[in-house]
Amino acid sequence: MRSTLKDLLAPAQVQNYGVGAFNIYNLEGATAVVQAAEELNSPVILQLLPSALKMGGRPLVSLCTSLADKASVPVAVHLDHCSSAEIIDQALGYGVDSVMADGSELDLARNISFTREIVERVRSTNGYGGVEAELGKISGMEDGEIVEAHHQQMTKPDEALTFVRETGADALAVCIGNVHGTYHRPPQLDFNRLDEIAAKVNIPLVLHGTSGLPDEMITRVIGYGVCKFNVNTEIRSAYLGRMRHLLCQHDRCELTTLMKEAINSMKDVVKEKIRLFGSAEKVLAYEPS
Numbered sequence: 001m002r003s004t005l006k007d008l009l010a011p012a013q014v015q016n017y018g019v020g021a022f023n024i025y026n027l028e029g030a031t032a033v034v035q036a037a038e039e040l041n042s043p044v045i046l047q048l049l050p051s052a053l054k055m056g057g058r059p060l061v062s063l064c065t066s067l068a069d070k071a072s073v074p075v076a077v078h079l080d081h082c083s084s085a086e087i088i089d090q091a092l093g094y095g096v097d098s099v100m101a102d103g104s105e106l107d108l109a110r111n112i113s114f115t116r117e118i119v120e121r122v123r124s125t126n127g128y129g130g131v132e133a134e135l136g137k138i139s140g141m142e143d144g145e146i147v148e149a150h151h152q153q154m155t156k157p158d159e160a161l162t163f164v165r166e167t168g169a170d171a172l173a174v175c176i177g178n179v180h181g182t183y184h185r186p187p188q189l190d191f192n193r194l195d196e197i198a199a200k201v202n203i204p205l206v207l208h209g210t211s212g213l214p215d216e217m218i219t220r221v222i223g224y225g226v227c228k229f230n231v232n233t234e235i236r237s238a239y240l241g242r243m244r245h246l247l248c249q250h251d252r253c254e255l256t257t258l259m260k261e262a263i264n265s266m267k268d269v270v271k272e273k274i275r276l277f278g279s280a281e282k283v284l285a286y287e288p289s
């Protein structure tokens with residue numbers, strides 16, 4: 001059944017679990033995520049980066065919304081990391097339910113006005129699904145862009161309060177030392193900062209850069225109010241690794257065999273994350289607004 005960011009995160013926030021938001025690029029990715037969620041009776045978010053949207057356009061969004069409509073569990077379709085109002089409009093027109101307004105490149109005042117404008121735009125569409133915003137700047141590699149480690153900006157708790165109040169955003173992505181892509185040194189999250197942010201802000205918190213974080217860190221941040229986890233690198237690596245292996249081992253391979261193998265390899269990752277985030281068997285907790 002089709003759901004929204006807002007409706008999936010509300011019970012997660014109250015009951016202290018995380019909803020997995022998995023970046024997908026094609027049929028295999030979307031199928032893997034939805035099947036994994038169905039097998040574990042878990043809500044889930046299918047999310048598309050602007051590059052995937054550019055490649056797949058309306059047909060890719062239709063694939064996601066159609067899988068979501070038919071799924072036995074609640075599934076939201078979300079646009080990830082978008083700094084362009086035009087692309088956000090396009091994605092909403094294609095049927096995406098919610099978006100991430102990424103103003104992390106902007107200073108505080110401009111990030112507030114950009115995010116507020118996107119919240120107003122999305123609210124003016126039918127069936128408001130919610131807006132996720134980012135405060136601070138996450139380093140690492142995402143959607144083909146690299147943010148160098150020295151450009152990372154941690155989320156400031158006092159600014160978070162003002163930001164949320166003035167933008168009306170529904171979920172806040174925080175930077176507490178989390179990194180997109182590969183962690184080149186052991187991850188170090190600033191739990192005190194997260195605790196302070198959680199004490200000031202009452203909307204669901206989001207952690208990006210989940211791939212590569214140890215299980216105990218995930219469990220700990222859930223305790224501080226993180227209820228959406230973004231996963232791209234690990235699911236993508238599972239897909240590419242399996243393809244690489246099969247193509248190197250076999251001279252001839254049926255394309256459908258490769259597709260099934262790709263789905264299974266990604267499904268394993270998604271199921272492991274769903275169990276870790278604590279959203280398995282949480283469908284009963286779901287009540288649409």
Ligand code: G3H
Nearest residue numbers: 181208209210211232233
């Ligand atoms: O928005 C997407 C995620 O933040 C991706 O994080 O590179 O750790 O999988 P990841």
Ligand code: ZN
Nearest residue numbers: 142208209230
């Ligand atoms: Zn991200």
